[in-house]
Amino acid sequence: MTLKEVVNNVAEMPASKNAVVDIKNLSLTFQTADGPVYALSEVDLTIDEGDFVSFIGPSGCGKTTLLRVIADLEKATGGDISINGVSPEQARENRAYGYVFQAPALLPWRSIERNVTLPLEIMELSKEERIKRAHDALKLVELNGFEKKFPWQLSGGMQQRASIARALSFDADLLLMDEPFGALDEIVRDHLNEQLLKLWARTNKTVAFVTHSIPEAVYLSSKIVVMSPRPGRIIDVIETDFPKDRTLDIRETPEFLEIAHRVREGLRAGHSNDE
Amino acid sequence: MKLDKFCLVGAIAALLALIFPLAGMDADTGKQVAFVGDIPGLAIAMALCVIAGAAFTWLGVRSIYSGIVILAVGVFGCWQAIVTLYDYGVAGYAGTGFWLFIISLWAFVWRGIDVVANYRSLEKAKQQVANIIVPVAFGMWLLFAWEVLVAGFGVPQVLLPPPSMIGVRFVTSTDMMAADFYQTFVKAVLSGYVMGCGSAFIVAIAVDRVPFLKRGLLPLGNMVSALPIIGVAPIMVMWFGFDWQSKAAVIVIMTFFPMLVNTVTGLNAAGKLEKDLMATYASGYWSTLFRLRLPAAMPFVFNALKINSTLALIGAIVAEFFGTPIVGMGFRISTEVGRMNIDMVWAEIALAALAGTAFYGAVAYIERKATSWHPSFRVRRH
Known part of the structure; x- marks a missing residue:
């Protein structure tokens, strides 16, 4: 396999698949006392069904902001964005996505099971259905048996897995993850990455994943979006052809290293703009 | 060694x-x-x-x-x-x-x-x-x-009676003390406490919901709480009569503000992340209030309930100095002092101390059960 076959620019891709997220010329400017901050500027991006898209870039490049705009936690100040063909607000009200934050954000007064059933309770599902779904979601993240524990009784990695189970419990097709493993150590992170890939392969969900780790981005993604700060923008979109059932071993392959190299070059180019 | x-x-x-x-x-x-x-x-x-x-x-x-x-x-x-x-x-x-x-x-x-x-x-x-x-x-x-x-x-016993004498007085006048306790604690304190804390809790939710109330009502509440109790009590007696209602009114005034301020603070205690989380579930105002913000506010609410448990008893006893039917702990203290029955006064003080401690203890116990998740009460269970 040559690099050309593995890596394709998004512009050359045929638009055959269904677009889950469609962003055109999106911008977001925060008005502050020190003048406007251009968090996002002229962002164009399409996330197709079944994609695993990583957003990578230095702090302040707007990757988290972009994810929050998709989730309707921030409002764009310009451009167009649609999720499943509707506005982000509509998509949020349709419960179109599950969001995993940087911190687990589990409610300490609820047991793990009741934390996972929280969205289902808000969606007014029956009690049996809630318990059943929580059980299934906890099984997916290998946390079965911890239903009755409270969050503080679990390790950081387990808490984050519980928060992923919570995002999975209502079975949204789109999963938004904001540096979910950022606070965890390397070994736990590798393990959770593997589990996440398995989950993705099994459920065929669309995943948008923010990270600042190059190996993590390359290992997980079907599409890597490299971003750069001031103003926050996309400077490169890299597609990869690794199979969905990839293992950690691919990190030793030349293709992997080539892509990682290209990501690094992109990040470096973005940085050099500052000077 | x-x-x-x-x-x-x-x-x-x-x-x-x-x-x-x-x-x-x-x-x-x-x-x-x-x-x-x-x-x-x-x-x-x-x-x-x-x-x-x-x-x-x-x-x-x-x-x-x-x-x-x-x-x-x-x-x-x-x-x-x-x-x-x-x-x-x-x-x-x-x-x-x-x-x-x-x-x-x-x-x-x-x-x-x-x-x-x-x-x-x-x-x-x-x-x-x-x-x-x-x-x-x-x-x-x-x-x-x-x-x-x-x-x-x-x-001399007038200066300070020995505890045994107070104890004997306590045991031999249980009927009178029970009547005083019923009048002051059960009628005035409990009803005043429930009304004061309950209304402050509801007002706190309203204040949180309506921004102009926060700016208008909080300073007013602050002012009311600064009113001296011995100034308010006689007015309440004139308004609500000699019986327990006037004492309950004094207690409402005393307990309202601590509860209001603590609950308003508590309602803002939920973290930004958790609020975002609820937003991603398209959770409405009431759903977020009951599932996230009120549970997060509970440590603050219980703090106010504990402060108020002792304030309420003090308020009732002091208010009884300004007019009461011929029963009640404050009434008994003020009249028995005049009759030099200091042991009776001490017996009432002991009763007030016991009742106040028990009340506080009961609230603290409920707090422990209700907010067992809070870091200050957590017990590691594996």
Whole structure:
């Protein structure tokens, strides 16, 4: 396999698949006392069904902001964005996505099971259905048996897995993850990455994943979006052809290293703009 | 080798107590009131203190058992001291020997409590017993010291009655006290507390929902809470009459503001991340309120409930000074002071202390159950 076959620019891709997220010329400017901050500027991006898209870039490049705009936690100040063909607000009200934050954000007064059933309770599902779904979601993240524990009784990695189970419990097709493993150590992170890939392969969900780790981005993604700060923008979109059932071993392959190299070059180019 | 200082003091003081005169002279007869040799129980207690004190000074206090022996010697000594005071007529005439013995007992009890307080056991039941013994023994010692000092020096009852007299009064006037308790606590305090805390809680939610109320109502609430209770109470009596309603009104005024401020603060206690999380589920205002913000506010709400539990009782008793039917704890205190029945006043004070502590304890217990997830109460269970 040559690099050309593995890596394709998004512009050359045929638009055959269904677009889950469609962003055109999106911008977001925060008005502050020190003048406007251009968090996002002229962002164009399409996330197709079944994609695993990583957003990578230095702090302040707007990757988290972009994810929050998709989730309707921030409002764009310009451009167009649609999720499943509707506005982000509509998509949020349709419960179109599950969001995993940087911190687990589990409610300490609820047991793990009741934390996972929280969205289902808000969606007014029956009690049996809630318990059943929580059980299934906890099984997916290998946390079965911890239903009755409270969050503080679990390790950081387990808490984050519980928060992923919570995002999975209502079975949204789109999963938004904001540096979910950022606070965890390397070994736990590798393990959770593997589990996440398995989950993705099994459920065929669309995943948008923010990270600042190059190996993590390359290992997980079907599409890597490299971003750069001031103003926050996309400077490169890299597609990869690794199979969905990839293992950690691919990190030793030349293709992997080539892509990682290209990501690094992109990040470096973005940085050099500052000077 | 390090000598045990408390046991040493205890032994020496008890030894000197055997030598020095036990009691002073009777002013009328000119005879010594009592002699250690005439009181076998006291003599035995003093001798025990000397022996035990010397032994533990030499051997050191090593285990919980030595602590129990020391406490037992102390308790026996206290009993004999009381017997000496009342049965042998030492009350009012206590001399150097008697006070030296009390100093010896103090050393023993102090050391004994110290040992029990430092006791650590992995067996829950044993640890709980030790945890209970410490405050009980300390409280009993304070009552004993009060009793002995008042009786020994012959302090006039109008100035300070001994606790035994207060206790007798407490037990013999239970009917009257029960009526006072019912009037002041059950009728005025509980209803005022529920109305004050409940209305403040609801207003807090409204204040949180409507921004202009926050700016308009909070300063007003602050002002009301700053009103002096002795200024408000007579007005409330004029408005709501002599019965419990006027006391409840005073309590509402006193408890409203702490509850309002704490609940408003608590409603903002939920983190930004958690609020975002609820937003991603498209959770509405009431759903977020009940599932996230109120549970997160609970530690603050309970804080106010605890503060208010004691404020309410104070408010009711003070308000009764300004007009009440002929029953109630505040009424009883103000009238019995005028009749020089100070023991009755003290009995009412004791009742108020008991009721206030029990009320606070009940609220604290509910808090523990309701917010067991909070870091200050967490128990690691695996």
